[in-house]
Amino acid sequence: MIEEIQAKTDSRPVLTIAIPTYNRARYLRELLSVLFDQLVAEPRVELIISDNASPDETPQVIEEFVKRGLPLRNIRNKTNIGADANFMQCFEQAQGKYFWLFGDDDVIVPGGVARILALLDRQDYAIAYVSTYEFRNDYVTERTWDKFGRIAEPLTGGLELIRRIGAMVTFISAMIVNKDRYLNSVHPPMDRLIGTNLMQLGYLLPVVASSVSNLYIWERIVGARGGNCSGWGACQVFGINLKRVAEQYIGDRRDIVTALCNHTLQNWFPGTIMESREGTGSQLNSENMCELLEPIYKTNGRYWFYVYPLIKLPLAMARLWYSFVRVLNRVIRVIPMMLRYWFRNERIVQNQINTPSAPEMQKQVAP
Structure with a gap:
């Protein structure tokens, strides 16, 4: 047995x-x-x-x-x-x-x-x-x-x-x-x-x-x-549904729910909104973004700073604001990343595993 x-x-x-x-x-x-x-x-x-x-x-x-x-x-x-x-x-x-x-x-x-x-x-x-x-x-x-x-x-x-x-x-x-x-x-x-x-x-x-x-x-x-997705609503799924599902399936970890919603507003929505307005991204269902998002995130400053201007501003001004947001997010992301790399480098797995390295794999698939 x-x-x-x-x-x-x-x-x-x-x-x-x-x-x-x-x-x-x-x-x-x-x-x-x-x-x-x-x-x-x-x-x-x-x-x-x-x-x-x-x-x-x-x-x-x-x-x-x-x-x-x-x-x-x-x-x-x-x-x-x-x-x-x-x-x-x-x-x-x-x-x-x-x-x-x-x-x-x-x-x-x-x-x-x-x-x-x-x-x-x-x-x-x-x-x-x-x-x-x-x-x-x-x-x-x-x-x-x-x-x-x-x-x-x-x-x-x-x-x-x-x-x-x-x-x-x-x-x-x-x-x-x-x-x-x-x-x-x-x-x-x-x-x-x-x-x-x-x-x-x-x-x-x-x-x-x-x-x-x-x-x-x-x-x-x-x-x-x-650019290969279609037929879904960005605000319904990543605004309403995501927050509700996180609250139901994350247990009592409200800190994780908050971090997920904040990260989505700050990093995911800006690019998605601009791709939708520019017509360069996936085909999404037509939505009234403000009507869907404001009741949920009206007390969250990230909505008013990162999301609302990109929805409401004329396209030319929205492009400028999006450029500013991207630079700001990059600074916010890169500085902690550099600090982690310098002071916690011992945690990072370098190329020490017994399989082909990244450049070697590139050679394998190169035409």
Whole structure:
């Protein structure tokens, strides 16, 4: 009996990568092409694809890679159950210790999975945040690198993590969670979040609230495809829903809720508002931004300083204000970062893990 339990434990995947997908066969093919060499002989990783009844060539793309020998578990829903329910299904089906919900239009660069596994092997983490870079056409030539050559940095507690990443906690391709920590935490049911566009916070926030040891991965291992979202309301999701979900799923950690909302107002909303006004970002639902945000944030100075002027000012003046805000935020961000780098450098993992380094991986994928 003991041997059976030990065998089951030993055979459990370290990491589950789950890809919820709908009607994006072209992007899915690119992602699986990049993952093929990384996972075809990697028993520590479980790959799940949850196809939400795609009407395009998605089933054929998946079958193509199965025939080539890519080990994966394919789940095809009979009907489209919606993105939130599909996310929840991925989480419930995952068997790995760590769970990584990954966007079907994003990319894990060659060698990236091995880097992640090597970092996760160093310690038992609650959350790992993976730095991303945006690309529009070619994830290889548009890739960027950490200017200080950092690989990763351990963070103490959920508050420090949220102060660093803010609204990026909602970006599925950047967040890896220890599923065991979630199962051992006190948490409301995830199905309450169906329809919020924030299902992922159902399993992330309870772990963030109780976390002690987290990991910030500076190396930009994930390429995030820019300008490829549509049909959702920025203020409804990141203004109303985000605050409400955080209050419900973070427990009694009001400090973390405040830090998340403040970071979102200061760092996420300005760029999103300007992209919407300029027509250069994702296609968003038409919203009355002030009408939605003011009842919630009217007592928060960050709303009036960072958000309100960009909504109300004429576009030319809004551009000037946005330029000022960007410079200010950069100063606010860079000074503490430099101090941490100089005085806490011993915490930062440099390029000392036994997998290809960032420049070496760049050579591997260079044309």
